[in-house]
Amino acid sequence: MTNKNNKIQQWQNPLIYLLAFSSGFCIMGIELLGGRILAPFFGSSVHIWGSIITVFMLSLSFGYLAGGKLSTKSASLNRYGLIFIFAGIAILPVAFSSEWLMEAIFLAIEDTRYGSLLASMALFFIPTVILGMISPYSVRLLVTDKNKSGQVAGFLYFVSTLGSALGTIITSFYLVLLFEVNNIITVFSSILILLGLSAMVFNRLNQPTGSSECISRQGATNE
Amino acid sequence: MNKLLITFLVSVLSNVLISAALNTQASAETIHSERSLYRNILVEEKRGLRCLKFNVKSAKTQQSCMLADDPQRLVFNYTKMLFASLLVNPNPERILIVGLGGGTMSNSLHQIFPDATITNVEIDPAVIKVARSYFGFFENEKVTSVVQDGRIFVKRAVLKQQKYDWIILDAFNGDYIPEHLMTQEFLQETKALLSDNGVLAANTFSISDLYDVESATYKSVFGDFFNVRNKKNSNRIILTSEKPLPQDSVIAERAKALTTILRPFNVNITEISRYMKSTAIQQDWPKDTRLLTDQYSPANLLNLK
Numbered sequence: 001m002t003n004k005n006n007k008i009q010q011w012q013n014p015l016i017y018l019l020a021f022s023s024g025f026c027i028m029g030i031e032l033l034g035g036r037i038l039a040p041f042f043g044s045s046v047h048i049w050g051s052i053i054t055v056f057m058l059s060l061s062f063g064y065l066a067g068g069k070l071s072t073k074s075a076s077l078n079r080y081g082l083i084f085i086f087a088g089i090a091i092l093p094v095a096f097s098s099e100w101l102m103e104a105i106f107l108a109i110e111d112t113r114y115g116s117l118l119a120s121m122a123l124f125f126i127p128t129v130i131l132g133m134i135s136p137y138s139v140r141l142l143v144t145d146k147n148k149s150g151q152v153a154g155f156l157y158f159v160s161t162l163g164s165a166l167g168t169i170i171t172s173f174y175l176v177l178l179f180e181v182n183n184i185i186t187v188f189s190s191i192l193i194l195l196g197l198s199a200m201v202f203n204r205l206n207q208p209t210g211s212s213e214c215i216s217r218q219g220a221t222n223e
Numbered sequence: 224m225n226k227l228l229i230t231f232l233v234s235v236l237s238n239v240l241i242s243a244a245l246n247t248q249a250s251a252e253t254i255h256s257e258r259s260l261y262r263n264i265l266v267e268e269k270r271g272l273r274c275l276k277f278n279v280k281s282a283k284t285q286q287s288c289m290l291a292d293d294p295q296r297l298v299f300n301y302t303k304m305l306f307a308s309l310l311v312n313p314n315p316e317r318i319l320i321v322g323l324g325g326g327t328m329s330n331s332l333h334q335i336f337p338d339a340t341i342t343n344v345e346i347d348p349a350v351i352k353v354a355r356s357y358f359g360f361f362e363n364e365k366v367t368s369v370v371q372d373g374r375i376f377v378k379r380a381v382l383k384q385q386k387y388d389w390i391i392l393d394a395f396n397g398d399y400i401p402e403h404l405m406t407q408e409f410l411q412e413t414k415a416l417l418s419d420n421g422v423l424a425a426n427t428f429s430i431s432d433l434y435d436v437e438s439a440t441y442k443s444v445f446g447d448f449f450n451v452r453n454k455k456n457s458n459r460i461i462l463t464s465e466k467p468l469p470q471d472s473v474i475a476e477r478a479k480a481l482t483t484i485l486r487p488f489n490v491n492i493t494e495i496s497r498y499m500k501s502t503a504i505q506q507d508w509p510k511d512t513r514l515l516t517d518q519y520s521p522a523n524l525l526n527l528k
Contacts, residue, residue, distance in 0.1 A: 180519045
């Protein structure tokens with residue numbers, strides 16, 4: 001029994017790295033499509049990218065803060081998976097509600113600088129905050145040894161930023177040539193939700209299944 | 224008769240000189256260069272021919288040229304071909320030009336139609352400055368310029384229910400195409416700005432795959448249109464209107480009436496009318512071609528192949 005658990009257990013860290021990679025991929029894919037989404041209402045002037053990048057950086061910074069805080073209380077793979085599911089859901093309005101939202105902002109604000117800034121906020125702030133929570137939470141789940149914490153964090157940044165790089169190039173070089181913007185967003189959302197679910201399933205499989213272990217676990221939590 | 228012959232000879236000679244100046248790699252003098260928010264802007268002069276260039280020093284990226292001694296004579300074939308629009312609507316009173324370049328089109332149109340209002344929309348303020356300083360671009364109570372993204376200008380103009388008799392889309396150069404100005408949604412917005420007699424002329428540089436999707440997208444919004452091109456050029460003018468396209472006899476008649484008015488600008492309208500081919504007669508793209516929309520608009524990637 002324990003043997004089997006160990007076998008599953010050894011896949012936990014690769015799974016976390018895969019999830020971190022995918023979140024990096026999706027964040028930059030969405031950011032890149034942001035320019036496309038805003039262009040019909042706010043144009044493609046330089047300040048459009050200013051708005052988008054500002055909002056992504058701002059929301060990631062808040063996400064890091066929130067993710068770090070969240071990881072201090074009973075961190076688990078289960079909760080980690082939930083972050084992905086929430087992120088996947090929070091992205092969906094970008095595909096399905098962006099039109100009327102941008103139209104309302106376009107009508108209310110003449111200056112395309114503030115119009116695009118507000119539209120970026122409305123569309124991308126919440127999903128990007130949630131996606132930003134993933135990095136610090138991953139560190140919490142991966143680090144077991146204080147001496148190796150820097151190394152673990154370094155490898156995690158490597159993996160997630162590599163994901164971002166690939167998300168940028170694959171989206172801009174190939175995906176926009178093949179698919180509609182909304183379809184790409186929907187696929188990103190589905191990937192995040194599926195990965196979140198798989199983390200939760202993995203967590204369940206990984207739970208000690210033997211009755212004795214169950215009891216001992218219960219004992220531990222009761223203490 | 225003699226006078227006509229002389230005019231003819233002079234025009235042939237100057238055309239030869241212009242094309243020689245455009246083609247030879249002989250060193251051109253750079254009289255101005257700057258890096259704007261959007262591009263590098265170069266103004267070069269060579270044998271009396273002054274040209275505005277964007278980005279790199281290749282013939283492909285020339286935006287606007289003018290003869291220093293004879294500023295009103297139009298140099299580029301595509302600017303001349305834009306005048307085919309007058310065969311569709313001979314009396315434009317409200318003109319919208321998206322993409323300023325050197326402003327030579329605006330200047331010429333003001334001379335031909337002094338009473339028409341001309342609105343130039345240009346995203347890059349540096350281009351407007353260069354047009355004023357080096358290409359004699361002028362503004363007055365009839366001619367104005369607005370620094371704005373073309374898409375935003377059009378969207379706001381639709382809200383204000385403005386109408387134009389002639390819309391010229393000239394925001395595409397050989398190197399980069401603003402993708403949000405290629406989509407079906409943009410063309411629908413632009414169509415909403417056309418007056419009852421309104422005509423739209425788009426100067427485009429599409430090749431291969433983009434040619435097909437661009438054509439299919441225009442047709443989906445406007446129905447059949449005129450392709451105006453001569454074989455010498457990679458670009459073409461797409462000419463569409465609110466009303467059905469005019470018959471050949473009407474075009475011939477209008478060309479006759481316009482001949483003398485346009486001659487000082489080096490525009491041979493009869494010759495240009497021969498370059499007009501309606502897509503109702505010949506459609507040179509596949510029927511099932513995908514359309515460009517705000518959701519799908521990889522125009523620059525499609526133009527690579």
